[in-house]
Amino acid sequence: MDQKLVGVPASPGIAVGPVHLLRWEVPEVRHRIIPDDAVGGELQRFRAALEKAKERLSQVRDRVERTAGAQEAAIFDVQRSMLDDVELTGAVEELIRQNLGAEKAFEIVMFEWSQRFARAPHPMLRERVGDLKDVEIRVLTLLLDLPDHDPVDLPKGANAILVTHDLTPSLTVQLDRQAIAGIATDAGTRTSHVAILARSLGLPAIVGLRTATQQLTGRETAILEGSTGLLAINPTHKDIESYRERARQEMVADAELRRLSALESVTTDGVRITLRANVDLPEEAELGATSGAEGVGLMRTEFLVVGRATMPDEEEQYRSYRRVVQSFGAHPVVIRTFDVGGDKLPVGGYPTEPNPFLGWRAIRMCLDQPEMFGVQLRALLRAAVHGDVRIMLPLVVTVDEVRAARALLDQAARDLAARGAAFRHDVPLGVMIETPAAAVACDTFVNDVAFFSIGTNDLVQYTLAVDRGNANLATRFTPLHPAVLKLIRRTIFTAHQHSLEVAVCGEMASQPLMAFALIGLGVRQLSVAPRSVPLVKRIVRSISVEVAEAAAKAAVAVGTAAESEATLRQHLAGALGGDGFFGDGLPG
Numbered sequence: 001m002d003q004k005l006v007g008v009p010a011s012p013g014i015a016v017g018p019v020h021l022l023r024w025e026v027p028e029v030r031h032r033i034i035p036d037d038a039v040g041g042e043l044q045r046f047r048a049a050l051e052k053a054k055e056r057l058s059q060v061r062d063r064v065e066r067t068a069g070a071q072e073a074a075i076f077d078v079q080r081s082m083l084d085d086v087e088l089t090g091a092v093e094e095l096i097r098q099n100l101g102a103e104k105a106f107e108i109v110m111f112e113w114s115q116r117f118a119r120a121p122h123p124m125l126r127e128r129v130g131d132l133k134d135v136e137i138r139v140l141t142l143l144l145d146l147p148d149h150d151p152v153d154l155p156k157g158a159n160a161i162l163v164t165h166d167l168t169p170s171l172t173v174q175l176d177r178q179a180i181a182g183i184a185t186d187a188g189t190r191t192s193h194v195a196i197l198a199r200s201l202g203l204p205a206i207v208g209l210r211t212a213t214q215q216l217t218g219r220e221t222a223i224l225e226g227s228t229g230l231l232a233i234n235p236t237h238k239d240i241e242s243y244r245e246r247a248r249q250e251m252v253a254d255a256e257l258r259r260l261s262a263l264e265s266v267t268t269d270g271v272r273i274t275l276r277a278n279v280d281l282p283e284e285a286e287l288g289a290t291s292g293a294e295g296v297g298l299m300r301t302e303f304l305v306v307g308r309a310t311m312p313d314e315e316e317q318y319r320s321y322r323r324v325v326q327s328f329g330a331h332p333v334v335i336r337t338f339d340v341g342g343d344k345l346p347v348g349g350y351p352t353e354p355n356p357f358l359g360w361r362a363i364r365m366c367l368d369q370p371e372m373f374g375v376q377l378r379a380l381l382r383a384a385v386h387g388d389v390r391i392m393l394p395l396v397v398t399v400d401e402v403r404a405a406r407a408l409l410d411q412a413a414r415d416l417a418a419r420g421a422a423f424r425h426d427v428p429l430g431v432m433i434e435t436p437a438a439a440v441a442c443d444t445f446v447n448d449v450a451f452f453s454i455g456t457n458d459l460v461q462y463t464l465a466v467d468r469g470n471a472n473l474a475t476r477f478t479p480l481h482p483a484v485l486k487l488i489r490r491t492i493f494t495a496h497q498h499s500l501e502v503a504v505c506g507e508m509a510s511q512p513l514m515a516f517a518l519i520g521l522g523v524r525q526l527s528v529a530p531r532s533v534p535l536v537k538r539i540v541r542s543i544s545v546e547v548a549e550a551a552a553k554a555a556v557a558v559g560t561a562a563e564s565e566a567t568l569r570q571h572l573a574g575a576l577g578g579d580g581f582f583g584d585g586l587p588g
């Protein structure tokens with residue numbers, strides 16, 4: 001092979017295929033002054049580009065409607081309507097009449113509009129900044145006569161490896177799984193949105209490659225190994241054969257793991273560990289239910305909003321929640337209220353605040369918009385009629401937020417009662433422990449909540465002050481740092497003291513070594529991606545709580561994440577004895 005690029009393993013699986021390079025970036029534009037007699041021609045050129053861009057958007061819209069659905073496709077109507085806006089096009093034409101080249105004129109007006117949208121008080125308007133950027137790329141690409149590349153241009157069966165800087169909402173809804181075999185991005189980490197979504201879609205993915213889009217030309221072939229983070233460029237025949245063999249081995253291992261779905265999740269010393277699934281898309285519910293998961297430990301509802309032009313109404317949300325609840329029969333289904341912002345789409349896809357992760361997001365945004373939040377709460381109370389629904393609040397830092405949410409929940413119940421709708425009001429309300437504030441002061445919540453769920457992705461980010469989505473910091477994102485382990489231990493201790501249920505639903509739970517540590521810290525409920533349920537069950541069935549407790553105690557006592565990891569590995573290797581299943585591949 002010519003080259004090996006190493007990134008962050010984001011979604012397992014092996015893909016071999018041609019590289020499809022997607023540079024979805026605003027191109028460089030030169031400042032160009034045109035003579036008076038060229039103004040007419042320039043206006044023509046601008047209008048022609050607009051027409052072509054609109055035509056292209058209509059094609060994309062139709063295609064997305066066929067592959068993903070009408071709601072996902074509506075975003076392209078919004079983008080098209082921007083190009084029909086006479087205020088926008090008029091401003092561009094005015095600048096052209098003042099002798100500016102069309103592309104510069106368009107760029108200036110788009111910049112002004114983006115600034116205006118970014119400052120808008122309403123999140124749905126701020127979200128449109130991303131659409132403006134998409135529209136800008138399309139029109140400038142045409143005006144500058146650059147190669148036009150939409151991911152959907154790929155024919156079915158192309159088996160392509162999509163290499164791009166990052167995935168925006170509008171790109172995400174266009175991903176055609178029949179054409180794309182794997183995803184590789186410069187940006188992102190294991191816990192960033194693109195990685196979570198790739199796992200949901202079952203697409204092998206590597207993120208955090210940093211410079212892949214600069215190093216590749218799009219004429220290569222590649223092997224993408226999602227579980228190791230390796231992207232092998234222009235592999236030889238022999239390389240491909242050896243990776244095929246690896247893929248075959250992965251399939252055998254998968255089959256072995258699937259066999260476990262019917263077995264009990266119990267340690268060798270007889271302690272039951274409840275394994276639940278993280279469901280990011282309602283369509284995943286059925287897969288989750290067959291993975292052996294005993295319910296849903298985290299449904300991320302914000303994915304209902306990805307790539308959408310409008311918020312889903314109460315009926316649509318109700319149907320989505322009901323689908324998940326019904327897939328799991330009598331098992332609990334923990335549904336988290338919208339966690340939008342930070343790196344979560346739609347608003348956070350394009351940070352419009354100086355510090356989006358410390359910004360107006362999740363429960364903060366929901367409490368400040370009671371009407372929007374009320375729609376979700378009513379849909380949840382209605383879905384609760386069909387099973388064991390539990391409601392969970394994200395990014396909580398103070399019990400005041402829980403009380404305010406409960407008041408809105410009571411209001412939602414009164415509204416439903418007044419309407420005569422069927423609903424349940426006795427739905428348990430819990431909180432995510434994903435900020436140091438919530439972990440340190442978890443005792444202040446105990447009288448107001450029914451359960452805790454530890455979101456380690458954010459807890460690690462906020463405790464260590466390491467942006468979870470920043471590829472440059474990936475090696476510093478260390479969940480086994482003693483500070484994180486101590487916060488987890490404290491949360492579990494407090495929950496047990498007050499007989500509250502406590503689970504872990506962050507990515508830590510799905511990595512064997514860390515699941516081992518969590519069990520040692522006292523966790524008895526883990527929630528992981530559906531595909532990871534059998535893997536974690538295999539670890540559970542291979543260890544004793546006694547050994548896990550000794551390992552966790554030793555891991556908390558050391559000074560660094562590396563030492564914690566080494567300690568845990570040593571204990572786990574001892575516990576696994578000659579079991580070669582995990583090989584050396586025990587992820588840290």
Ligand code: PEP
Pocket residue numbers: 191298300339434454455456457458459505506507
């Ligand atoms: C977490 O923060 O650990 C979590 C589970 O939530 P999310 O990854 O959706 O932020």
Ligand code: MG
Pocket residue numbers: 394434455457458
């Ligand atoms: Mg979180």
